[in-house]
Every structure is written in C-alpha cells, then in structure tokens.
Amino acid sequence: MLSRSRPYFGEVCFLKLTVYPPEMRSIRDLLRRRLKLVRQRGHLLVHVQNTHHQYNLPTPRARLNYRCNREGIAEKFSDLSVFESISADIELAGHFDLLIKNLELFLTRKAKVHDPGTFFRLRSIPGVGKILAMTMLYEIHDIARFERVQNFASYVRLVKCEKSSSGKRLGTGGSKIGNVHLKWAFSEAAVLFLRANPPAQRYVDTGGEAPKKRGKAKSLSILAHKLGRAVYFMMKNDKPFSIEAFRMA
Numbered sequence: 001m002l003s004r005s006r007p008y009f010g011e012v013c014f015l016k017l018t019v020y021p022p023e024m025r026s027i028r029d030l031l032r033r034r035l036k037l038v039r040q041r042g043h044l045l046v047h048v049q050n051t052h053h054q055y056n057l058p059t060p061r062a063r064l065n066y067r068c069n070r071e072g073i074a075e076k077f078s079d080l081s082v083f084e085s086i087s088a089d090i091e092l093a094g095h096f097d098l099l100i101k102n103l104e105l106f107l108t109r110k111a112k113v114h115d116p117g118t119f120f121r122l123r124s125i126p127g128v129g130k131i132l133a134m135t136m137l138y139e140i141h142d143i144a145r146f147e148r149v150q151n152f153a154s155y156v157r158l159v160k161c162e163k164s165s166s167g168k169r170l171g172t173g174g175s176k177i178g179n180v181h182l183k184w185a186f187s188e189a190a191v192l193f194l195r196a197n198p199p200a201q202r203y204v205d206t207g208g209e210a211p212k213k214r215g216k217a218k219s220l221s222i223l224a225h226k227l228g229r230a231v232y233f234m235m236k237n238d239k240p241f242s243i244e245a246f247r248m249a
Contacts, residue, residue, distance in 0.1 A: 027110050032181060033084050034103045034131075041096035044089045048073060051086060054077075067097055107134055122231070124240040127192030134240065135185040136231060143235040149249075152232045157183040158225040163219040186231075190224040199243050232244065 010173060020028075045064045045071035052059050057076055062069035070087040070093065074086040085141045111119045112135050157178035194200050229249035234241060 018142050020141055024114055024141065026123065027107065027246070030103065031107055031138055032054075034050060034107065035181075035184075035199070037096055037100055041093050041100070044093045048086055048089050051077075051082065053218070055082065064093075067094060104130065109220075111137060118235060120153055121240045122232055125193065125227070125231070126187065126197045127195055128189050129192075132185050132189055132192075132201075135144060139179055139182045139185070140235065143232065149229050149232045151226060153228050155179055155182070156186060156228050158186060158221075158228045180218060180244070186224040186228050187220070189227055190220045193223065193227060203247065206226070 024134060047117070048064060048070075049059055055077065060069065060073060064070055064073075070090045074083050077083045077086060108130050111130075115137060119137055120134055122128055123130070125133075128136075143152070146155065150159075155178050157180070194204065204223060207221050226246065226249060230241065230246045233245065233249055239245070
C-alpha cells in the first residue's frame, strides 16, 4: 500500500507504509527523551556561562560538558545568591550526567540486539558515534519504505520541496515537513564527518561545496545531503561506509 507524501522537485513522492515494531518504538521514544535531557543540561551550562558575562568574569576556557571542568566554578562568585544559583546549576548538571550516561548504556545494548549489523555499519561513517548511529537506526527503521533516494532525502529534510503550478516553478516550501530528528542527526554528522578526516576536507575544499563559493552553512547542508544519500545506499545494499561510494552517492 502506498501513501502520498510531499512533492520533490515537482514530482510526487511515495512512501511504503510499514508498521513500526512495538519493541523498537519504545526505544525510539526513549532516544528522543534522552536528547531532551541533553538539551536541558545544556541550558543549565549556558546559564553558568552567561552569568560569567553578567558579572564581568572571564568565561571558563575548559568545556563545561565535562564534569571535571566544573570544579570551583561557583566559588568564583562572591555574591552568596549568585553562588547558590550557580551551585544549583552545576549540581543539577551532575545529576543529568549520570542519568544520560545510564540511558546511553541501556540504549546501546538494545541497538545491538535489534539490528547490530545496521548499527555497526552506520558507525563506520567517520564522525558518527553511538548516539547518531542509533538515531538514524531507530528513526529510519526500514529503508525499503523509501522507493528512491530522493524520497529519503525529502523525508530527512535534506532538500526543500518545490512549489509549482502549470509547469511553472513558484519557489520552495515545506521546510517543516519530514523527520526533524533525522535532520538533526545528519546536520551533526556533517560537522563531525570533517573532523580529523583529511579526505573529506579535501573533498569539500576542492568540490562544488567549497565554503568560498557557497558559504560555510550552505556547504555543510550540501555535505549533510551527500551523507544522507550515502546512508541510503549503505542500508539498501548492506554495505559499510567507503569514501569512494560517498563520492558517487
């Protein structure tokens, strides 16, 4: 059975309707919940940094994401009320650290049971760790429901759909249609893909995605689209990542 989805470059996209397995649905929801907890911890740490600016104190150079770098932060503030406020932020962030760590261990064990092959193939992509691999695994579920790579790119919000009437192009739209969690995953993957990856850096610097030609943000968007296409064919053909296949995607 086919279901009508949003248009892609003037055409009509079709997705095959498949029932998401109940045993995987709860893990997918827990993975989304974990992301919300990470963002809540981030809000606490941002408040700590902003308070340094507010009281004209130098911003901590070390990343506050790591628990060891938060020691002695609250003691910098002489005002007792500010000290208590920052102490509360740091203590709450510590609770989030432990909770998130335990969730990640649980989620990783489940992913290795549900679909270990796909999980480890996704992790073969440079820069893609456990969390991004699990997000792709549980949000995509069955790559067979996407008949073409264009359908997949559209669902993941890696391209904008086209508005047309009577054969005339009227611009783009539908930027909110699709899976926001996969959009986040591939955007993060594009940034991490370039880290300590000279072949990928050379590809971006010498290709059509060069920042000088399109700008850094646009270049990363194009790279995310390229990674999305590569993931589609990896899952379709049960193949690990290769830079040659990535260039051809």
